[in-house]
Amino acid sequence: MSDGERGLGFLLTIIVGGLIFGFGLGLSNMARPEVVLDFLQFDDFGLVFVMGGAAVVTGTVFALAEATGRRAPLTGIDYGRRLKSFDKNVVTGGVIFGAGWGISGICPGAAYASLGVGNYPILVAIGGMFLGAYLQGLWRARRTESATRGTSAD
Amino acid sequence: MSGLTPLLVDSLFPNGVAHYALGGLLIGLGTAIIYLGTGIIAGASTFLETTLSYVSDLPRFNKAKYVASRNWRVVFTLSIVAGAAIYTLTLGGGEWWVSEVQPWRFAVGGVLVGIGTRVGKGCTSGHGVCGVGSRSRTSFVNVATFMLVAIGVAQLLQALGVSP
Numbered sequence: 001m002s003d004g005e006r007g008l009g010f011l012l013t014i015i016v017g018g019l020i021f022g023f024g025l026g027l028s029n030m031a032r033p034e035v036v037l038d039f040l041q042f043d044d045f046g047l048v049f050v051m052g053g054a055a056v057v058t059g060t061v062f063a064l065a066e067a068t069g070r071r072a073p074l075t076g077i078d079y080g081r082r083l084k085s086f087d088k089n090v091v092t093g094g095v096i097f098g099a100g101w102g103i104s105g106i107c108p109g110a111a112y113a114s115l116g117v118g119n120y121p122i123l124v125a126i127g128g129m130f131l132g133a134y135l136q137g138l139w140r141a142r143r144t145e146s147a148t149r150g151t152s153a154d
Numbered sequence: 155m156s157g158l159t160p161l162l163v164d165s166l167f168p169n170g171v172a173h174y175a176l177g178g179l180l181i182g183l184g185t186a187i188i189y190l191g192t193g194i195i196a197g198a199s200t201f202l203e204t205t206l207s208y209v210s211d212l213p214r215f216n217k218a219k220y221v222a223s224r225n226w227r228v229v230f231t232l233s234i235v236a237g238a239a240i241y242t243l244t245l246g247g248g249e250w251w252v253s254e255v256q257p258w259r260f261a262v263g264g265v266l267v268g269i270g271t272r273v274g275k276g277c278t279s280g281h282g283v284c285g286v287g288s289r290s291r292t293s294f295v296n297v298a299t300f301m302l303v304a305i306g307v308a309q310l311l312q313a314l315g316v317s318p
Contacts, residue, residue, distance in 0.1 A: 011229060013191035018230045021184030022237025027245060028177020029169075031238050033255045034318055040308035045166045046174035051282050053178025054185070058287030061186035077193030084275045084285070086292040093274015094296040096266050098303025103311065104263020105255060107278040108271060109198030111264075112231050116238025118250025124257050125264035132268020133202035137214035144213075 010074045024054075025113035033105030033114070033122075040102055100132075184237075185283060188230075195288075197280025198234070199271040201227040255318050259311075270300070 028050045029035040039047035065079035072079065084090070101107055106114065106125050114122040167174075188196045204224035207215040242250060271277040274296050276285060285293020 006226070010192060011226065013188060014196075014226050014230050015233045017184045017188035017191075017196065018233025019184070019237035019240065020180050020187065022234035022239075023241045024177045024180025024182075024184060024237075025234065026177070026238040026241030027180060028174050030177065030181075032251065033253050033260075037255070037308055037318065040305050041312050042305075042309075044168055046169060046171060049171050049174035050178035050181065051278070051286070053175045054182035054283040055287045057179055057182025058185050058189070058284055059289070061182075061189065062284075062288055065190060072189075072191060072193030074191045075193050079189075079193055081288050081290070082195065083288065083290045084281075084292045086295065089273050090275060090292050090296050091299050093270045093272070094299030095270070095303050097270025097274055097277065098300030099307050100263040100266025100268075100270055101278075101300060102263075102304035102307025103266065104259045105308070106260065106263060107198075107267060108202065109234060109277070109279045112198065112234040113238035114253070116235040116240075117242045117246065119253050121253055121255075121257060121260060125260035125267075128261050128264020129199075129202055129268035129271075130206065132265040132270075133199075133272050134206055134210065134212075134268075135265070136269045136272045137203065137206065137210070137212045140214050141212050 006075070013074060021109070022113045022116055025110055026117055030110045031113040031117045031119065033110075036101075036105040036107075036110070040105070181279075181283060182287070185279070195280070195284045196230060197276050197284060198231070199277040199280060201231050202268060203272060253318075256316070259316075274300075 025031050028046075030047070030050055035044070036047065038044040062079075062081070066081065068079065070079060071077060097107075104125055106122065108129060111122050111126050111129065115126070185196060188194060200220075200223070203215050204220045204227045206212075207220050207224055210216075242248065267277070271280075274281070276293070276296065278300075281290075281293040281296045286297060
């Protein structure tokens with residue numbers, strides 16, 4: 001189902017969810033890179049409560065929704081665990097992401113929220129994230145191209 | 155013993171825990187509302203690739219499910235910005251805030267975050283909040299990996315005198 005086929009209820013749900021998500025990032029101070037860096041430098045362990053608090057809510061709601069065996073009212077998508085497959089990219093990506101997070105104290109969701117608390121220098125980080133995502137796509141395209149050429153040469 | 159516990163709590167959480175825990179619950183609630191309504195597990199980083207599909211022809215960004223979700227992901231991201239702004243104007247006391255972290259850290263860190271989240275299939279919200287909430291082994295491994303590396307890198311920079 002594309003965006004155009006989805007109704008107003010769908011968009012409103014996304015907006016309300018996004019507003020609460022962003023409000024929570026503001027309230028928890030995760031929109032401030034300094035606070036994340038304080039956690040990583042062991043000066044303030046509050047981030048554990050942020051991630052833990054959020055995971056408790058999603059964990060409970062996901063499990064209850066799945067137990068009903070029903071489908072989401074706005075899309076018909078069924079409530080089931082859609083686990084991401086494990087391969088070495090999960091670790092490689094984690095290492096690269098961790099290095100970036102440790103250098104900057106910022107991750108995607110918190111970066112968007114950071115803009116909302118007035119932190120305009122974060123645009124540099126958001127620009128960097130787009131560049132990084134683009135480079136990754138470019139690299140994957142090159143790799144696929146050379147792999148295709150490799151097979152056709154056989 | 156009873157005197158030691160508050161002391162330990164103070165040193166681990168010099169700014170208290172209430173706003174951290176409450177903020178975390180709201181982050182989870184926002185994700186849960188979207189999931190209950192739509193069945194979609196909305197991570198924050200997929201927006202980067204789906205938005206690139208507006209301007210790039212690379213097949214990676216133009217997968218059918220990316221193009222189909224790119225509009226609502228823009229709405230989701232703008233709502234996150236607005237939600238944080240509403241916090242600032244209400245509980246935040248109306249004071250806008252600007253980071254003093256050096257811009258090069260945002261630039262270099264941002265690029266690595268952009269690469270890493272896409273290679274690793276998710277970020278702090280997709281893996282850290284949703285994946286861990288789903289008891290996904292893949293997400294536990296990803297979170298443990300980025301957490302350890304981030305702690306090492308941040309402490310190394312601190313030891314080298316980079317501040318903030």
